Structure formats: structure tokens, C-alpha cells
Amino acid sequence: MKTFVLLARAGFRRHSTYRLALLAGMTTNCVFGFIRAAVLLAALASAGTSIGGYDAPTTIAFVWWGQALLGTVNLWGFAEVKERVRTGDIAVDFLRPVDPQITYLAGDLGRAWINLLGRGVPALLVGALLFDMAWPPSAASWASGAVSVVLAVVVAFAGNFIINLLAFWLVEIRGITLLWMITGGLLCGLYLPVPWFPDWLRTIANWSPFPSMLQNPIDILAGRVVGADIASTVGVQVFWAVALLVLGQFVLRAGRRRLEVQGG
Amino acid sequence: MSIIETRDLVRDFKKTRAVDRMTFSVQPGEAVGYIGANGAGKSTTIKMLTGILKPTSGHVRTCGFDPMRQRVEVARRVGVVFGQRSQLWWDLPLRDSFEILGAIHRMDEQVTRARTDLLVEQLEMGPQLGTAVRSLSLGQRMRAELAAALLHSPELLILDEPTIGLDVLSKQRLREFLVAERREEGTTLLLTTHDMGDIERLCDRVLVVDHGRLAFDGTLNGLAGTVGAQRIVVIDLAQPTPDLVDVPGATLIDSESDGLRQRFAFDSEATTVAAVLAHVSSRHEVRDLTVKEPDIEDVVRRIYAASGRG
Incomplete structure (x- = not known):
């Protein structure tokens, strides 16, 4: 546990050294926040007062929580592990008495925390100051929302970790990464709330892990999901977090066997 | 108990035999130079000793453990420096790498700090502790790698080309440190190198590997004598x-x-x-x-x- 905390702190510090990147990220998040808020409010106005349980204040909350969590949850993925597999540096990870997946997860939680503080909270404040935004309706919503955000970070990490590990078998995984980004960006509810999707697309989304990376925490924090529904929303995330981490362990082991057989 | 023990160790890659019935053992406290041409099988052997690579056949024990099955046990007892790879955190101050490695090896914080202080003093790295690893010079980084590999006081230190690319002075400092470290801690050393100076200053025994086979096992003088150098x-x-x-x-x-x-x-x-x-x-x-x-x-x-x- 102490090891985990220290590794998370290291992730936090690594990413906090790039202050300019944080500032640039925050600015981008804010600009896109304005654009998305304008577009979605216009769509809402033309459709009536509410779509799929979202009225104007919850739509604003959807937009700005989305912008706030965009850097926190690593939706676009990372290339560090892929690079280490490609260069063979992954061998160094296997020479340590710790599990590589847990090590990288800890680092990613640290990265998420600095991004939440450095990019997320400022973006959220901008949205809150300039728009009429719905807030979590209760302390329970705040608390379960926080848990849900952590789970979203874990699900996104676990999925991306598996994608990175494919580098054990494929020379180039850029195509797969791109596919993941496009599919994930749409299905996680970044562009449009998942409840706004046509039925068939919503069904696909709900069978995928992607809403667990963004839509679920936003639903709780925007107050669209309340009461007993919170448990099932978080439950789905727990399922995907566990499933993807376990799958990741299998892929990691297979990757290590490949290294053992082929040399690294 | 031997620190390293191999018997009839074989490793095949698709069509070539990289390591061919290698048998040797290293006793605690020995300093062994492992030399041979590029592609002779040095790195393959080291990977099998550390559990990265699975032997095709034969027996291997590192610190008494099977490196494939007991990877974590071996990792706790062995420190490795690959001249071409880094075990430090690139974008963090050097100090942080030691702190994290201490945690990874489940060392007590005070022990980590004391050990870091000692290594930093001996390697004269004090001024670089606050520097991000990516900003270190090659010589400074290699000293840092060495400190990182020794942080958990391993029984066995494996160095794969530790002085590659270093200038004369940096090489000298690295060697002096290793001599002192071994004198005080009795750490067993296995070293691959292309640099005769490394072998002369550090090793009392030399293994020469040729096409995956052990071609010589003895003292450096004996080696020179054998071939009439x-x-x-x-x-x-x-x-x-x-x-x-x-x-x-x-x-x-x-x-x-x-x-x-x-x-x-x-x-x-x-x-x-x-x-x-x-x-x-x-x-x-x-x-x-x-x-x-x-x-x-x-x-x-x-x-x-x-x-x-x-």
C-alpha cells in the first residue's frame, strides 16, 4: 500500500512538472466547454426543455464536468508502456519485485489527481461562474460521484494498458490506438450524452466499457442519476474496472511469456 | 551456496543456439568478468539469470532461486544495471527515483534514506539529487543507475556494459566506487564489458564465451598466459x-x-x-x-x- 501511494505520488509529480502543458490543457478545455455548451443548449432549445432526462442546467453540468474530467480520465490513452515494450525497457519492469500493471495504475492515479487539480477544477469553476449549472443534489451524490471518477480513471487506464500491451505482438499499434480513441470518444459520452444517442447506438454504448469512463460519473455529478440508481451506475463501473484489470493481467502474462520465448 | 549456478544451460532462438550447454557457478563475494564478442551469448545468459528469458533446457539458479518461477525472490536479491537501459524516472528529480525504488523494494523509509545518503556520498552525486534524470550527463546517470541498483543492498550485482560511452574520468570513478563497495559489502559482481580496464580493475575471475560456449574460465593472468598474450x-x-x-x-x-x-x-x-x-x-x-x-x-x-x- 505504501508502495502504491509513493508510486501515485511519483505520477503526480511527474505530470506536475509540465505546468505549461497543464495551463494549455486547461485553456483548451475551457474554450471547448463554451463551444459545446452553446451547441448543446441550441439542440436542447430546438427539442423542447429536456432530452433524455437532461434539462438546461444538467446539460451545462454535463458539458463542464465533461471538460473537467477530460484530462483527469485518460480517454486518449498513453504510449509509455507501448514504448517500453518496443524498446525492450519493459524488461526493467519485470526485474522489480512489483507487478507492472499495479505500478502503472498507481502512476496513472497520480497523473489523474494533478490533472483534476490543475485542469479540471479551474475548468469547472469557469463553467460554474459563467453558466447556470446543476450541482450534485446531495452529499451522497458528491461522495459517490468522487468514487465514480476514481473508477472512471481505473477503467480508462485498464483499457489503455491492454491496448499498449498489444505492442508485444504488433510492430505498430497506432491504428488500434486511433480506433480506440474514435470509438471511445463517441461512446463514452464526450460529444453527446449517451442518453441522447439513438436506441441502437445507446445499446452498443451500454454494452461497452466506454460510458464507465465518463458518462457514469457525469450522470451522478450532474444529478441525472440519483438514489438507488447510483448503486447500479457505480456497479457497472466496478464490473468493468475488475474485468479489464483481470484481462490486463492475462495479457501481461502472455506478453511476458512472449518476451521469455523471443527475447527482449 | 553458490550465488549463480548454471548446468548445461541452453537457449535456442529460431535457428541459432545463443547459449550452448553453459555450466559455471559463482560463489558469494566473487567478482567475475563475462566477456566475448557481440552476439556471443552474454546478454542472453544474463536474461536467463534474471528471469527475463526462459532457458530452452538446462538448470539455472540465482541466489538459490529459479529465476523463471521465483522472479520476485530473485528481484529482491539482485541489482542489475543495463548500460543501454534506465531504471530511473526520467522526468523526476533523481532523489525521487531512490525514494520510489526504496518503496518498491519495501524498504523502511529511514533505511532508504540512510542507504541513499551513503551511496550518494560515495558516488559524489549530492549536487545532482535535485536534478531531473533527463538532465543528467551520461557519466552522472550511470553513477545514478549504479546507486539505484545497489539501493536494496543486493547480494548479486549484474552490470551489463556499465562503462559504455563513458569518458576516462567517469570510468575511473565508477570503478573506484565498485572496488570500495565490494570491499565493504562483499557484493558478488558479474560484469560484461568490452573494456579491458573494467576487467583488470574489478574482476578476479574471467569467463570468456564464444558462440554460446564457455571458452575459458580462470584468472585474467591465466587468460593472458593461456593465449600467450x-x-x-x-x-x-x-x-x-x-x-x-x-x-x-x-x-x-x-x-x-x-x-x-x-x-x-x-x-x-x-x-x-x-x-x-x-x-x-x-x-x-x-x-x-x-x-x-x-x-x-x-x-x-x-x-x-x-x-x-x-
């Missing part, structure tokens, strides 16, 4: 002098500029540089003297030639 001494004289053919224990190779410069070859067993110099300077005025040690490539080449390869 001779030391060369070049003497510059004040006056043109006829060829000195009567120096005891040494053979004249050639002379230049009417005998102003004369080159001798000799065997360490037969005579010494001092004796050669004393003999020559008692008869002629000597201006300068250089000694050329047999180099590792040369020795290895001779071993290969003797075993009918190369």
Missing part, C-alpha cells in the same frame, strides 16, 4: 642505438629511427616492466617509456582462433 613496452632512447637484443625475458619486436625507439614484447611471468627498464637504462639514457597491455579484443580473438572459430 604479451605485454608490449616501448622505450625511447636519447641517442641512436643499435638494436637491443639481449634484454632478459623480453624480445625485441622492432626499432625505429636508427634505434631511437625500440619495442619489446614480454610475458608477465618472465619479467617486469621495471626489470626491462632497469636493464636498458643501466646501459643507455632513456627518455620515455610506454606500456601497452594486451587488449580484451585481442585476447578474445586469440581464444576464438585457438578454438578454431573467429
